[in-house]
Amino acid sequence: MTAPGAGLLKGLGVTLKHMLKPAATQQYPHVRPDLAPRTRGVIALMTENCTVCMLCARECPDWCIYIDSHKETVPAAKEGGRARTRNMLDRFAIDFSLCMYCGICVEVCPFDALHWSPEFEYAEYRIGNLLHEMPRLREWADTVPPPPALDEGADLPKEVADALDKATAAIEAADQAKAAAEVEAAKPAATPAAAAAAAAAADGGAPRAKRAADIDIEVAVEIDQETYDQLIAEGKSERMARSKAKAAFVRKKKAEMLAAEGGGEAAPADAAALADPAAPAEAEAAAPAAPAAEAAAVEPARPRLADVELEGEVQIDQATYDRLIAEGTSERVARSKAKAAWVKAEKQKMIDEGGAE
Amino acid sequence: MNSELISLGESLADFDNFGLSVLVKVLAILAVFFVVPLVVGYMEHKAMAHQQSRLGPMEAGPHGTLQLVADGIKFAQKEDIIPTAADKWVFAMAPGVALVPGILVFAVIPFGPGLWAIDLELGLFYALAIGSFSTLGVLMGGWASANKFSLIGGIRAAAQLIAYELPLILAAAAVVVQAGTMNLAGIVGAQATFMIEGTSINVWYVFPQALGFAIFFIAAMAELARPPFDMPIADSELVFGYMTEYSGIKFAMFLLTEYGGMVSMSALISVLYLGGWQIAPGVALPGCAGAGLFDCGALGVVMGLGVMLGKIMFLSFLMVWARVTYPRLREDQLQKMSWLVLIPLSLVNLAIVAVGKVVL
Numbered sequence: 001m002t003a004p005g006a007g008l009l010k011g012l013g014v015t016l017k018h019m020l021k022p023a024a025t026q027q028y029p030h031v032r033p034d035l036a037p038r039t040r041g042v043i044a045l046m047t048e049n050c051t052v053c054m055l056c057a058r059e060c061p062d063w064c065i066y067i068d069s070h071k072e073t074v075p076a077a078k079e080g081g082r083a084r085t086r087n088m089l090d091r092f093a094i095d096f097s098l099c100m101y102c103g104i105c106v107e108v109c110p111f112d113a114l115h116w117s118p119e120f121e122y123a124e125y126r127i128g129n130l131l132h133e134m135p136r137l138r139e140w141a142d143t144v145p146p147p148p149a150l151d152e153g154a155d156l157p158k159e160v161a162d163a164l165d166k167a168t169a170a171i172e173a174a175d176q177a178k179a180a181a182e183v184e185a186a187k188p189a190a191t192p193a194a195a196a197a198a199a200a201a202a203d204g205g206a207p208r209a210k211r212a213a214d215i216d217i218e219v220a221v222e223i224d225q226e227t228y229d230q231l232i233a234e235g236k237s238e239r240m241a242r243s244k245a246k247a248a249f250v251r252k253k254k255a256e257m258l259a260a261e262g263g264g265e266a267a268p269a270d271a272a273a274l275a276d277p278a279a280p281a282e283a284e285a286a287a288p289a290a291p292a293a294e295a296a297a298v299e300p301a302r303p304r305l306a307d308v309e310l311e312g313e314v315q316i317d318q319a320t321y322d323r324l325i326a327e328g329t330s331e332r333v334a335r336s337k338a339k340a341a342w343v344k345a346e347k348q349k350m351i352d353e354g355g356a357e
Numbered sequence: 358m359n360s361e362l363i364s365l366g367e368s369l370a371d372f373d374n375f376g377l378s379v380l381v382k383v384l385a386i387l388a389v390f391f392v393v394p395l396v397v398g399y400m401e402h403k404a405m406a407h408q409q410s411r412l413g414p415m416e417a418g419p420h421g422t423l424q425l426v427a428d429g430i431k432f433a434q435k436e437d438i439i440p441t442a443a444d445k446w447v448f449a450m451a452p453g454v455a456l457v458p459g460i461l462v463f464a465v466i467p468f469g470p471g472l473w474a475i476d477l478e479l480g481l482f483y484a485l486a487i488g489s490f491s492t493l494g495v496l497m498g499g500w501a502s503a504n505k506f507s508l509i510g511g512i513r514a515a516a517q518l519i520a521y522e523l524p525l526i527l528a529a530a531a532v533v534v535q536a537g538t539m540n541l542a543g544i545v546g547a548q549a550t551f552m553i554e555g556t557s558i559n560v561w562y563v564f565p566q567a568l569g570f571a572i573f574f575i576a577a578m579a580e581l582a583r584p585p586f587d588m589p590i591a592d593s594e595l596v597f598g599y600m601t602e603y604s605g606i607k608f609a610m611f612l613l614t615e616y617g618g619m620v621s622m623s624a625l626i627s628v629l630y631l632g633g634w635q636i637a638p639g640v641a642l643p644g645c646a647g648a649g650l651f652d653c654g655a656l657g658v659v660m661g662l663g664v665m666l667g668k669i670m671f672l673s674f675l676m677v678w679a680r681v682t683y684p685r686l687r688e689d690q691l692q693k694m695s696w697l698v699l700i701p702l703s704l705v706n707l708a709i710v711a712v713g714k715v716v717l
Contacts, residue, residue: 011683012678012679012682015408015681015682016408018407018409019407019408023406023407024411025411025412
């Protein structure tokens with residue numbers, strides 16, 4: 001039981017106590033606010049990471065993200081590979097007058113292109129000026145704090161782990177090679193020259209790596225201009241013409257290599273597969289191409305074929321057709337050549353039969 | 358003019374030249390009326406802010422000291438809106454009717470030895486009577502606005518005036534009984550010579566009449582319609598009560614009336630209960646002859662003025678403190694508090710003082 005009016009005095013005490021304590025006000029423009037490092041001030045865009053997948057724009061409850069893009073063809077990364085189309089970001093804008101800072105776009109971004117930045121001073125006098133475009137969003141990306149450190153004992157990120165593995169393996173290989181070379185050198189050398197060679201090899205895997213690089217350069221994709229021009233003239237799309245011209249280039253290269261190795265007939269398929277493991281089928285198809293072409297060149301020289309007349313419907317020589325299609329010849333050309341091959345074969349058959357009679 | 362409404366004490370501004378004397382007095386009163394309420398208003402801003410863990414105005418002038426000057430300029434620039442349905446003449450006159458009595462009260466208030474415009478024999482009567490006039494302006498404004506919120510606000514103000522004028526006057530009557538005069542300077546003098554019975558210890562009237570002081574203080578806050586007694590404004594119920602339709606300089610005049618009223622009421626309380634410009638009970642002002650209240654030199658006059666202004670600020674602070682602490686009363690609670698509590702208590706207070714005056 002308290003005395004009447006005690007509550008009134010208690011109330012006066014509360015206000016008096018607060019008056020004597022320092023105010024909670026922060027004099028903002030004069031004193032910077034003490035914000036948490038990951039304050040969700042504004043949404044920043046790491047432009048380089050954006051693949052225009054549109055997930056953010058679709059998930060946005062306010063529909064305040066505007067994205068424009070176009071497609072570009074990127075040459076195949078590997079010899080004989082297919083050219084890829086890629087989305088190129090033209091415009092990425094966030095209307096912060098609509099944004100409700102739910103952060104769903106940041107959560108949903110699969111490529112870490114959107115981040116929360118602690119910047120918050122982007123007030124505008126006109127509401128339209130709150131529509132911020134890519135350059136501004138990219139500037140804010142530089143203010144994003146680095147990601148938090150991993151827990152102790154956590155697995156390394158996949159990319160980092162792979163790179164580390166590769167580097168470790170290279171070092172180990174180099175060490176082994178060196179050790180082996182030393183062992184060789186320790187044995188009584190047959191000739192000083194051999195010892196010198198072994199020592200040179202022991203000096204490191206560098207020469208080997210260099211050779212590998214050479215192979216890479218050899219393999220680097222070029223376009224067979226002749227084929228390309230031909231295909232373009234035939235009305236093929238640029239993309240298809242490019243890829244087929246590349247394949248043609250690869251075939252030519254392989255043929256050259258084979259010729260240099262002695263022109264073995266059995267080896268080419270394997271060699272081609274080695275040179276371009278991504279397109280073994282093409283390589284196999286290409287291997288018999290040269291002898292077939294030779295045969296085709298030789299056969300018309302026989303005069304007897306023209307004498308033979310063929311009746312009935314002309315058919316297609318399926319083997320020739322498939323080969324030509326695989327070579328990248330247009331369907332029209334392949335079809336006509338295959339027909340010619342069939343006619344030729346039929347006539348030959350008739351001649352052979354006739355000869356036999 | 359009533360034959361008893363005559364001037365007694367000599368004012369410092371009483372010169373041989375009557376015109377010059379009046380001019381000086383008018384200018385002095387206007388200066389006090391337009392400066393002291395601004396200081397009180399600034400104090401209110403700051404005290405309220407800190408009691409609410411804020412800083413209050415900080416940008417206009419050092420620590421926001423010029424905030425109210427800036428506000429005044431702002432009010433002067435604002436559009437003066439008169440509602441189409443309003444009774445234009447009454448609407449336009451209402452702020453003046455409220456403001457002028459607030460200025461006139463200052464004529465009799467003694468701010469120090471000789472620092473008064475006129476020392477009326479019926480000074481207290483004059484102050485309370487003129488002070489009540491302000492409510493007429495409020496009622497006029499509420500009626501003329503042609504707005505239901507304004508009208509309810511004005512009616513509430515009238516009801517509040519009637520309810521709280523009684524305890525205010527009854528409490529003041531007890532002081533008059535004890536002092537034996539209605540002259541304000543005379544009441545100050547009477548307190549300087551008032552001794553506790555049987556001793557030679559000087560006390561102010563706040564000690565024998567603590568009850569009267571409390572009643573007068575509460576009634577004064579209600580008269581001024583200050584929170585927690587701001588039902589005529591009651592912004593959560595009546596938009597802004599009788600001030601709803603007012604804008605610009607007229608609104609500023611109503612505000613100035615409120616703060617001027619705070620100053621004049623605080624001055625009256627310090628004269629009636631806190632010994633006026635006396636520093637402490639039984640302590641003479643430096644440089645003053647005799648009892649240390651009148652017949653002072655320049656230093657004594659300045660000291661007296663400072664003491665009086667200090668007391669005014671303190672009492673205004675108490676009003677602000679109550680404003681921040683307590684929520685607004687309901688209208689029926691307000692009426693009950695006056696008729697069922699304050700008026701009976703003030704009658705009891707008056708009876709005790711009268712009996713004591715006769716017996717002792």
